[in-house]
Every structure is written in structure tokens, then in C-alpha cells.
Amino acid sequence: SAGLELRDVVKHYRAGTELVRAVDGVSLALAPGEVVALYGPSGAGKTTLLQLAAGLLAPDAGEVLFDGRPVPTSGERHDRLRHEVSVILQATHLAPRESALDNASVRLLATGRSFREARRLARPWLERVGLEERADQPAGQLSMGERQRVAIARALASDPRLLLADEPTAALDSARSREILQLLVDVGHHHRIPVLLVTHDPAAVDVVDRAHTLRDGSLLDGVDAT
Numbered sequence: 060s061a062g063l064e065l066r067d068v069v070k071h072y073r074a075g076t077e078l079v080r081a082v083d084g085v086s087l088a089l090a091p092g093e094v095v096a097l098y099g100p101s102g103a104g105k106t107t108l109l110q111l112a113a114g115l116l117a118p119d120a121g122e123v124l125f126d127g128r129p130v131p132t133s134g135e136r137h138d139r140l141r142h143e144v145s146v147i148l149q150a151t152h153l154a155p156r157e158s159a160l161d162n163a164s165v166r167l168l169a170t171g172r173s174f175r176e177a178r179r180l181a182r183p184w185l186e187r188v189g190l191e192e193r194a195d196q197p198a199g200q201l202s203m204g205e206r207q208r209v210a211i212a213r214a215l216a217s218d219p220r221l222l223l224a225d226e227p228t229a230a231l232d233s234a235r236s237r238e239i240l241q242l243l244v245d246v247g248h249h250h251r252i253p254v255l256l257v258t259h260d261p262a263a264v265d266v267v268d269r270a271h272t273l274r275d276g277s278l279l280d281g282v283d284a285t
């Protein structure tokens with residue numbers, strides 16, 4: 060089926076003699092254009108789940124499928140999928156000496172576009188995250204919130220077929236946070252791509268299509284505040 064599908068996915072970590080059940084049998088499907096928020100306390104397995112969905116980690120059991128095909132994991136990640144899956148990670152890596160615009164252009168360059176063309180396509184995304192006036196500034200001189208928004212522009216500029224974001228609004232104030240959440244939702248809906256957002260923001264539940272809570276590696280429906 061089309062979209063992202065996790066089937067009975069399990070991921071354990073070995074910590075010394077202990078086995079941590081980070082993701083403990085999760086099944087989850089996101090149709091094209093469906094935007095899902097994932098809540099849960101620290102240590103619940105949210106980041107692990109996102110990395111599994113991205114193919115950055117291989118599951119110990121179960122399957123991760125995109126458009127019905129297994130998502131290749133790190134070692135074997137095909138170029139095609141690397142360009143089609145956009146991941147906004149928490150520890151955003153930007154090149155500090157490069158401008159905000161060049162950082163936002165990087166994924167487009169990787170698909171073979173010229174500098175000029177990559178910048179032309181990335182600029183409107185920088186505007187949509189409210190950074191048009193920062194375009195020429197080195198990323199290292201931006202605030203954390205601005206860096207996070209550059210990473211979001213970079214992810215969206217490459218026209219991904221799947222968008223995965225780990226607390227994309229964590230460094231933003233609540234007004235800006237709402238704007239960015241709405242942008243991610245709009246992109247999911249208009250471009251018909253599945254969007255999975257890990258978040259702590261209680262406002263997210265009002266704009267997404269569906270919310271789940273991960274607790275001790277297990278998925279629950281809705282937002283569970285307990």
C-alpha cells in the first residue's frame with residue numbers, strides 16, 4: 060500500500076548486560092498526505108522509531124515499508140530513497156560557515172542541480188520559515204531557533220516523498236512553533252506525503268490528522284498525558 064508502514068517493528072539496545080526494549084512491536088501506517096504527531100515521555104523510544112522509519116536504524120524484527128517496499132537501512136541505503144526521505148533530526152547539522160541559503164540548498168545540490176538552480180529553489184522555503192532576511196548569514200551566527208528553521212527549509216526544499224521530524228519546533232517560541240507546525244501540515248497535505256512528527260508541543264494535536272503516544276516502546280492512540 061502507498062505511504063509509510065511499520066509492521067510489528069522491534070528494536071532493542073544492549074546496554075551492558077541489560078536489554079533495552081526501545082521499540083517493542085509497533086505497527087503504524089501513514090497514508091500519503093497524512094500528518095501524524097508522536098508524543099511520549101523521554102526514553103519512550105520516539106527517536107528510535109523515527110530512525111527506524113528513516114532507515115537510519117535496522118529493526119531487529121518486523122518490517123518498515125515505503126510504498127509497499129522495504130525501506131533500505133543505512134548500509135544499503137539506495138541513493139533514490141536517500142533523496143526522497145527527508146529527516147529533520149534533533150541535533151541539526153548545518154555547515155557553520157556556509158550561508159543559511161546554501162545550507163538550505165544542500166539536498167538539492169546532492170540531486171545534481173547547479174548552485175544557481177539549488178539556491179533559486181531553496182530561497183522560497185527559507186522565506187516560508189521566516190528567514191528571508193537571514194539568507195546570506197553564515198549558519199554559525201544564527202540562533203538555535205533559526206538553525207532549526209534552516210534545517211526545516213533544507214528538508215522541504217528537496218521535495219521529499221516522506222517527511223520525518225524529531226521535535227522540529229523544540230527551539231522555537233510558541234507563535235513561531237505554531238507557524239512551523241502549520242507549514243509542515245500544509246506541505247504534507249498539499250504534496251500528498253506522509254509526515255511523522257515527534258513532538259512535546261500540546262498545540263500540535265490541534266493541527267495534525269492523528270496523534271499517538273509512545274510509552275515504553277509501545278504505541279497508544281491519541282495523546283496520553285499520564
Ligand code: ADP
Pocket residue numbers: 072073074079080081099100101102103104105106107108
Ligand atoms: P525518546 O526519543 O522517546 O526519548 P529514544 O528512542 O531516544 O527515546 O530511547 C528509547 C530507549 O532506548 C531509552 O531507554 C534510551 O536510553 C535507549 N537508547 C536509545 N539509544 C540507545 C543506544 N544507542 N544504546 C543504548 N540504549 C539506547
Ligand code: ADP
Pocket residue numbers: 199200201202203204205230231232
Ligand atoms: P530565536 O527566537 O530564533 O531562538 P534568539 O532570540 O535566540 O532567536 O536570537 C535573536 C537574534 O540574536 C537572532 O536573530 C540571532 O541572529 C542572534 N543570535 C542569537 N544567538 C546568537 C549567537 N550565538 N551568535 C550570533 N548571533 C546570535
